[in-house]
Amino acid sequence: MLQEPILTGSQNCAECPIRHRAVCARCETDELQRLEEVKYYRRFEAGQTIIWCGDRMDFVGSVVSGVATLSQTMEDGRTQMVGLLLPSDFVGRPGRPVAAYDVTATTDVLMCCFRKAPFEGLMADTPHIAHRLLEMTLDELDAAREWMLVLGRKTAREKIASLLSIIARRDAILHQRSKDAPVVFDLPLTREAMADYLGLTLETVSRQVSALRKDGVISLEGKRRVTIPDLSRLLDEAGDDAAT
Amino acid sequence: MLQEPILTGSQNCAECPIRHRAVCARCETDELQRLEEVKYYRRFEAGQTIIWCGDRMDFVGSVVSGVATLSQTMEDGRTQMVGLLLPSDFVGRPGRPVAAYDVTATTDVLMCCFRKAPFEGLMADTPHIAHRLLEMTLDELDAAREWMLVLGRKTAREKIASLLSIIARRDAILHQRSKDAPVVFDLPLTREAMADYLGLTLETVSRQVSALRKDGVISLEGKRRVTIPDLSRLLDEAGDDAAT
DNA sequence: ATCCACATTTGATCTGGGTCAAAGACACCC
DNA sequence: GGGTGTCTTTGACCCAGATCAAATGTGGAT
Incomplete structure (x- = not known):
């Protein structure tokens, strides 16, 4: 084919x-x-x-x-x-x-x-x-x-942070980014798809993404391109115990 | 041993x-x-x-x-x-x-x-x-x-019903109960364990179990022994699309 | 029987996230 | 350019389930 x-x-x-x-x-x-x-x-x-x-x-x-x-x-x-x-x-x-x-x-x-x-x-x-x-x-x-x-135990903000950190990790592997390279990637999901992943509504996803942006945890270029200035900060927000 | x-x-x-x-x-x-x-x-x-x-x-x-x-x-x-x-x-x-x-x-x-x-x-x-x-x-x-x-999409009541139907199904297989035998089993979990499974609090579990009892979907003998008079009714409550 | 340690129920109140509604922000096409 | 459809943001309000608190079984151990 x-x-x-x-x-x-x-x-x-x-x-x-x-x-x-x-x-x-x-x-x-x-x-x-x-x-x-x-x-x-x-x-x-x-x-x-x-x-x-x-x-x-x-x-x-x-x-x-x-x-x-x-x-x-x-x-x-x-x-x-x-x-x-x-x-x-x-x-x-x-x-x-x-x-x-x-x-x-x-x-x-x-x-x-x-x-x-x-x-x-x-x-x-x-x-x-x-x-x-x-x-x-x-x-x-x-x-x-x-x-x-x-799904069962995290807050909306933690859910968003968890999803972003998963995508960031996978993206880093895929593009073989070095460990200290700046973390920038395109969100491959609409707000609705993110909501369906996280057990939220799309409105809540939008609000929480905005909140993370306002707090400087992430920054956005357009609706989809995400930059993460400090990955460990995002992981804190995600409440991950696996701080690998 | x-x-x-x-x-x-x-x-x-x-x-x-x-x-x-x-x-x-x-x-x-x-x-x-x-x-x-x-x-x-x-x-x-x-x-x-x-x-x-x-x-x-x-x-x-x-x-x-x-x-x-x-x-x-x-x-x-x-x-x-x-x-x-x-x-x-x-x-x-x-x-x-x-x-x-x-x-x-x-x-x-x-x-x-x-x-x-x-x-x-x-x-x-x-x-x-x-x-x-x-x-x-x-x-x-x-x-x-x-x-x-x-975890992501069901209400508290549906979550309880889903858990009960899973346990009922497994229990029926384990004891090789015939398909039309009355469904009776012992809950092997505390309310807290049920809550941890369902992403709820133990108070909510208790309230929803009581509600299902009051509505006649299940009946209880003591705190743990559950009888389900009409399994299809429970499955409706669980919102299962897989109506096997 | 009495005490103690739990599990469970029930009540009162609070709140995070859902719901409903409207207004941007793009991208694409004619 | 303007129109149209989709995605996204933002606001106002509400409610299911969380939280806090107290009462009520219940089953051992002594």
Whole structure:
């Protein structure tokens, strides 16, 4: 579908699940070969739904560029985002025939996909891929549980600070920013999407973002470009005990 | 440590992770043999902490009887429960050296444990065990994400109803209750633990439980024994779209 | 039986964030 | 340019659930 694969770094490649992070170094050539045969790319526009909850899902893949979200919606329209998919994140559930959540592109998205059957075959034959997938699922579980603390116990201001610090951290890794480089990034989410992530209303998100700006914790250029002059200050606001 | 393993059902055995549910049927004898050699039991009393977040964790295991919780606490004392461990649930993170959460027994608990190193060795040799573990982790991830919807978007009353319906469902499976048997179970959690699970205060939990009782959705015998005359009514209150 | 340590309920009051409403601020198109 | 749709901000008011406080079970231990 797409001619040239997009590589985001020298060692790490965001385009395919088995080259992900630690696994990458251990890939053998013939495995890669097998995957190449079933690999394809898909593009989605901002706002487009990638899969609906309950749909048959015959592929797995990972986000190459752009941002997508996983979300759940109740009949009366209340929605909660349950996952944020940034470049290099894996999408799909090996062994599960249908999607459990709505997956939506919030910016233009490029995904690298594999048909599920061949991918599962490869998983069965290649223990370290299965192992890597377990690792990734455990990471997602940790992220989900950290998010439960945010949703259940943090104030609106802390929630916003937590979200900003997560995005800042992921953005720093993605662009391999040095540790003391100034922290500047574009918010990939609308106020409404942020609200859906945080269990707030969009009005509250807007007010709290303004408050953080007024207090000098962040500064904004336009509506989306965020600068964080002092990251530790933001982490304080987030109430994070994990002051890594 | 304990002489007689406790079997809770005819086909399904809650005592060891590789006999779990679907995997059980595919276990070969020599694998079981290898696990028997490293298996041991541990007992915990109600209220006792099983592991602290950050502690070195050199075992994995599963809950045989009783109820335990996973929880996270902020420096100022706010706590959020992020997992509820009922009989047959797995505890531990293969490949991770330290515990990520506090694990606490809320009733007396009997756990069936395996030292981590031999268990990981077995995992490496036995694809279907690794596969089963991925399945279980995906289930936990689904549960965590469903809980994010509860925490972020449901009202106090809906939260209580959601918790009760989850416990009722698990209890029915554990005791192999027939589908149309009356739903009666003991709450394994204090009001405070329920509050920590739901992101509420214990006063609000108490008030909402009373309200559900007054409205005839549930009835109580003492503080803990719950009867649910009409399960579908409870599910309505919970706002569950998954009306399975 | 009495005491003690809890868990739980209930009441009174307060407040953070929701709700409703209106007014910017852009971006894009004709 | 003006028009139109979407995103965002801001204001006024309200309410679900938090907070503070006190009373009421309830089950051991002695």
